[in-house]
Amino acid sequence: MKKLLILGAGTAGTMMANKLHKVFDKEEWQITIVDQYKTHYYQPGFLFIPFNIYNKQDVIKPKSNFFPPGVKVIYSVIDKIVGEENKVLLEGGQVLQYDYMIIATGTETRPDETPGLKGKLWYKEIFDFYTIEGACALQRYFKNFTGGKLVMVISEIPYKCPVAPIEFVCLAEAYFTKKGIRDKVDITYVTPMSGAFTKPVASKMLGDLLEEKNIHVESDFYMERVDNDKKTIVAYDEREIEFDVLTVVPVNMGSEMIERSGLGDDLNFIPTDKHTLQSDKFKNVFVLGDASNIPTSKAGSVAHFAAEILMDNLMSAIEARPLLAKFDGHANCYIETGYGKGALIDFNYDTEPLPGTFPLPGIGPFGLLKNTKINHYGKVMFRWIYWHILLKGKEMPIEADMTMAGKKRI
Amino acid sequence: MSEKTFAGKIVNLSDEGYFEDSSQWSREIAAEMAKEDGLELTEKHFEVLEYLRKEAATGAALSIRKVGKSGIVDIKGLYVLFPGGPLKFSSKYAGIAKPSSCV
Incomplete structure (x- = not known):
């Protein structure tokens, strides 16, 4: 029996397990998926938790609800990948062999990468909303918040869901207005980029939107550290911004397992062909979702569009045909x-x-x-x-390739 | 896209001022470009530029963090060398495309 191994059962890995289960001959292939956690989080929902729009129970379900029958599921920490020998070592010594592998281990937040971020104010006056713990702690904090300087800072590029911090400040603005304390809250959006968003047309539209809402944008600010005593964030160019409450997108990095395996770049993202989604290092390994270094957004929609391309190319690789499907970064x-x-x-x-x-x-x-x-x-x-x-890998009425139809060049 | 003359050579630049063709680069062009922005390039600057050119040629994604780990200069030092946007300015003078870490 041939073995297809999927590492990571988040959005990307779960989708692929479902898609492959539909096309693979069960007599010929065993699909195995590995993840250390049993809970699946609807991550786009985290954003709404601080504002009491969603609660924890709205964004969690057991991962096991989404695996098709017949797919072997292993809940375990992955120790490392040994690509030269087509095997993966799990914590506790178990060894998994594979013929083909899909790595979908995603990205994680690493607040420890910024000095002072995880200091005495962490989850007291400094919060992230990229984890369920951070989002829920912030919800509790905002309930008693009466006003002051709210600073939203992005630590490093790339990070998961590039628009989330913009949405966060917009939702915060509306939330404080509804609470009747908008005039007592200063909102500042701090980014290492040169504007509200990376690409010029969207940056202008979103920049204007923030200005309309009286949200100040501080751009080209690359955070070096947090000063817990002065309650400031300090940039490498020595600029300082004061806060009463700091919300942060911590540095995003790929899994440490990728680093242990010697497969990542300096942020543990895996060098991957941006069109075929094949790993640069191993021809029988493909990378889907946030785990790769392809130059597009780290987001579920990207994983969804890329999954169709990966599917085509994986089948081609298995049948020794050239990889013709090309991902466009949609x-x-x-x-x-x-x-x-x-x-x-x-x-x-x-x-x-x-x-x-x-x-x-x-x-x-x-x-x-x-x-x-x-x-x-x-x-x-x-x-x-x-x-x-x-998640179930069903068809959606949107093509994988982006289309220019309906768009206006300006 | 526009054409501009630096050190007697015509250079094709993108709308944002980055080189369209990395092979048109020379140290003299870089020095003159930087001078226009009021920056005098030293040997240390050129070490950074050469590093960026070498990395860009391999297709690596460039980031301030990566340069900070290069052993040539730390992040703080990079800000001193290229004030106000170290990667933005250094990649311009290095004659490489705009770093695509911005997505």
């Missing part, structure tokens, strides 16, 4: 902007987010780079789609 992100509205961006390696309609050209119903109610409902509906369609 990403699609809903952006919550508060007050029941949202914006939407759709882009790839070569095309920056542009205005227009989505998914149907000229019709929509969603508006690209526009702040509308229907975009917000798209995000609300997405949670259902995520649990019921996306």
Whole structure:
């Protein structure tokens, strides 16, 4: 029997297990998936927890709900990958052999990489909202917050879901307005990038949106450390920003297991062919989702679009055919902007987010780079789609390749 | 895209001022480009530029963190060398494309 091994049972790994289960001959292939945790988190939902819109129970389900029957599931810490011998060592000594492997071990937040971040104010006045613990701690903090300087800082690029911190400050603005204390809260958005977002057209639209909401943007700020006594963040160029409450996107890095295996770059992301999704080092290894170093957003939508391409190329590799499917870096992100509205961006390696309609050209119903109610409902509906369609590897009415139809060049 | 003359050589630049063709680069061009921005390049600057060119040629994704681990200069030092956006300016003078870590 041939062996297909999937490392990581998050969004990407679970989707692939479902897709492969449908096409592989059960007599011929054994699919095994490994993850250390038993709980699946709906990560886009973390953003809503600090504002009491979602609670913990809205974003968790057992991972086992989403594995197809017949797929072998192992809950274990992965020690390391030995690609030269086509094997993976698990903690406790178990060895897994594979013919082909998909690495989908994602990215994790590493607050310990920034001096002072995990100091005495951690989860007292400094919070992340990329973990369930951070999001819930912040929810408790905000309930008693009466005003002051709220600073949202991004530590390092790349990080998971590039629009999340923008959504965070927009939702915070709306939340404090509703609480009647908006005039007592200063909101500052601090980023190492040169503007609110990376690509020029979206950066302008989102920058204007933040300005409208009286959210100050501090750009080109690369955080060196946090001073817990002065309650400031300090940049490498010595700029300092004071805070009363700091929310942070910590440094994002790939799994430490990737580092132990000698497979990563300096942030433990795996060098991967950005079109074929094949590992640069091993021809029988593919990389899906945030674990790779491909130059597009780290987001579930990217993993979803890339999964179709990976599927094609994996089948080609197995049958010794050339890898013809090419991933274009397609990403699609809903952006919550508060007050029941949202914006939407759709882009790839070569095309920056542009205005227009989505998914149907000229019709929509969603508006690209526009702040509308229907975009917000798209995000609300997405949670259902995520649990019921996306994770289970079912078809969605959106193509893997980005299309220019419905977009306007400006 | 635009053409600009530095040190007597025509250079093709992107809208954001990055080299379109890395092979057009020379130390003289880099020095003159930096001078326009009010920066005098020293040997230490050139060590960073050469490192960036070498890394970019292998297709590596460049980041401030990576340069900080290069052994040539730490992050703080990089900010002193290229104030106000170390990777932005250094990759311009190094004649490489805009770092794609920005996604």
